[in-house]
Amino acid sequence: MEVVPAQYQAGKGTKVKAKKRFIAGASCPQCSQQDTLRWWIDNNIELVECVDCDYTEQRKPQSVEKNQHSEQEMIGIFKPE
Numbered sequence: 001m002e003v004v005p006a007q008y009q010a011g012k013g014t015k016v017k018a019k020k021r022f023i024a025g026a027s028c029p030q031c032s033q034q035d036t037l038r039w040w041i042d043n044n045i046e047l048v049e050c051v052d053c054d055y056t057e058q059r060k061p062q063s064v065e066k067n068q069h070s071e072q073e074m075i076g077i078f079k080p081e
Contacts (some may be wrong), residue, residue: 018042030055044077 018040026037031053039048046059061077 023048028053028055044079 020038020040022035023037023039024035027034028036028050031050033050033052036050036052037048038051039046041047044061046061048057048059049055
Protein backbone atom coordinates (compact mmCIF):
# COMPACT_ATOMS: atom_id res chain seq x y z
CA MET A 1 0.00 0.00 0.00
CA GLU A 2 1.32 3.45 -0.94
CA VAL A 3 1.34 6.18 1.71
CA VAL A 4 0.42 9.57 0.24
CA PRO A 5 1.57 12.73 2.09
CA ALA A 6 -1.26 14.88 3.45
CA GLN A 7 -0.39 17.83 1.20
CA TYR A 8 -1.22 15.81 -1.92
CA GLN A 9 -4.73 14.89 -3.04
CA ALA A 10 -5.43 11.31 -4.05
CA GLY A 11 -1.78 10.75 -4.99
CA LYS A 12 -2.07 12.90 -8.14
CA GLY A 13 0.77 15.20 -7.07
CA THR A 14 -1.42 18.31 -6.92
CA LYS A 15 -0.80 20.42 -3.84
CA VAL A 16 -3.68 21.34 -1.59
CA LYS A 17 -4.04 25.09 -1.06
CA ALA A 18 -3.07 26.22 2.42
CA LYS A 19 -6.00 27.19 4.61
CA LYS A 20 -5.73 30.91 5.36
CA ARG A 21 -7.11 32.11 8.69
CA PHE A 22 -7.83 35.60 9.95
CA ILE A 23 -6.15 36.65 13.20
CA ALA A 24 -8.99 37.92 15.40
CA GLY A 25 -8.30 41.24 17.11
CA ALA A 26 -4.91 41.77 15.47
CA SER A 27 -4.00 45.15 13.96
CA CYS A 28 -1.84 45.61 10.88
CA PRO A 29 1.53 47.20 11.78
CA GLN A 30 1.47 49.22 8.54
CA CYS A 31 -2.09 50.56 8.16
CA SER A 32 -3.33 49.96 11.77
CA GLN A 33 -6.61 48.40 10.58
CA GLN A 34 -8.00 45.75 12.91
CA ASP A 35 -9.08 42.23 11.82
CA THR A 36 -7.42 42.47 8.39
CA LEU A 37 -4.46 40.11 8.97
CA ARG A 38 -4.61 36.58 7.63
CA TRP A 39 -2.16 33.79 8.50
CA TRP A 40 -1.15 30.52 6.86
CA ILE A 41 1.78 28.12 6.52
CA ASP A 42 3.38 27.42 3.14
CA ASN A 43 6.39 25.09 2.85
CA ASN A 44 6.89 25.23 6.63
CA ILE A 45 7.12 29.05 6.61
CA GLU A 46 4.51 31.14 8.44
CA LEU A 47 3.05 33.93 6.31
CA VAL A 48 0.97 36.90 7.47
CA GLU A 49 -0.60 39.47 5.16
CA CYS A 50 -3.00 42.37 5.44
CA VAL A 51 -5.95 42.24 3.04
CA ASP A 52 -6.29 46.06 3.06
CA CYS A 53 -2.76 47.37 2.43
CA ASP A 54 -0.89 44.28 1.12
CA TYR A 55 1.54 44.24 4.11
CA THR A 56 3.33 40.87 4.29
CA GLU A 57 5.56 39.17 6.84
CA GLN A 58 7.36 35.82 6.78
CA ARG A 59 8.50 33.83 9.80
CA LYS A 60 10.88 30.91 9.57
CA PRO A 61 10.48 27.99 11.97
CA GLN A 62 12.24 28.53 15.33
CA SER A 63 14.61 25.64 14.65
CA VAL A 64 15.95 27.51 11.60
CA GLU A 65 16.15 30.89 13.38
CA LYS A 66 18.35 29.45 16.16
CA ASN A 67 20.56 27.56 13.72
CA GLN A 68 24.19 28.58 13.15
CA HIS A 69 23.24 29.40 9.54
CA SER A 70 20.41 31.75 10.54
CA GLU A 71 22.06 34.79 8.92
CA GLN A 72 22.20 33.09 5.53
CA GLU A 73 19.31 33.44 3.11
CA MET A 74 16.85 30.56 3.36
CA ILE A 75 15.78 28.93 0.11
CA GLY A 76 13.65 26.16 1.62
CA ILE A 77 13.59 23.32 4.08
CA PHE A 78 14.24 19.77 2.90
CA LYS A 79 11.95 17.17 4.47
CA PRO A 80 12.52 13.66 3.15
CA GLU A 81 9.27 11.75 2.95
